[in-house]
Every structure is written in C-alpha cells, then in structure tokens.
Amino acid sequence: MVKPIPGEEQRRIIEEALPRLSRTQRAAFAAGCVERVLPIVEHHFGDARQCRAALELVWRFALGEAVDDSEIAASASECDALVDELREDGETGGAIRAIKATWYALESMRKAEAKPARDAAWEAQTAADFEESKEGDEFIQEEAEWQVRALRICEQEKPSRTMFDALPRDSRWMSALKSRG
16 A cells, blocks of 8 residues: 555645635735744744744735835845755755745745745645654644645635634644754
C-alpha cells in the first residue's frame, strides 16, 4: 500500500477553492496561514518582527486598506534577506519555510491569481515540520486540516482580523516546538 502524502487531499481542496475567492479573501487566508507558523521564526531568531510587519501589510490589504507597492517591496526584500541569512547558517527547515510563506502572502497582494496564496499555504504546511522530525507528516497533516477550516471561513466571511478566532490555536507541532525551548 502506498503511504498517502500528508496534506494532499487538503491541498487539492485549497487549490480548487482559492481561485473563487476575492483577492482580499485570498490575502486573509494567506495571512492566517502565516500567523500560525510565525512561532517557528520566533523560536529561531527570538523574534519575528520583519515577518510580523509583512503580515501587518497583508492584513491591511485584506481589510481593504491602501498598501503602497514600495512597502510591499521593502518587506519582501527583508524576508529574502532573512532566508539568505538562514541558508548561510546552513538552515534548511521550518524557519525558512515560514519566512517563504510570509513572502508568498506579500505576493498575494501584488498578483491577481491565486497561486501566491496557495504557495503561502503550502510553505506554511511544510513549515509545521519545523525540524523534519519523525512526526513531521502528522504535523503537516494537522496544519493542512487547519487551513481547510480557515478556507471555509474565508469563503463565507468578509476578511477581519478575528475571522479565525474560532479555530484551534494550538497544535501538536506547536506543543513540540514549545517543548524544545
């Protein structure tokens, strides 16, 4: 029997649904996915202020506020620099994926198609396997399931910063991350 790919069914659902959402709904979805994985960046760097600033831009866009292209470009450049720093340090795992998810969320504001929001979700799913652990497939699956629930909210609600508050905040992978101190 072939082992299922973690999150595969959820990815199919997300990929089919995202094009039907407005750009602001897709940005809110991407922002929600990124918010979930920022603790990985904080765990690695001690803070995630560049990613949080990028996330703030995405939320502003999702809420219909004006966001200047130069702000988006500067924030994307900061994300690129963080990824470069991690790669220079030999990192390959979850922190890079979480930052890349942030970058794709920024791209969801710039591009009309659904691909950047989808890629933000994919990167966030794989970031959940932050140390490429034996539980990684379960962590990815858990994140994929959260994302489908978030997507269903995006399909029904106008974007708001509290739209995902009813969804579970903690996860097994977050508990594992916290236990690593």
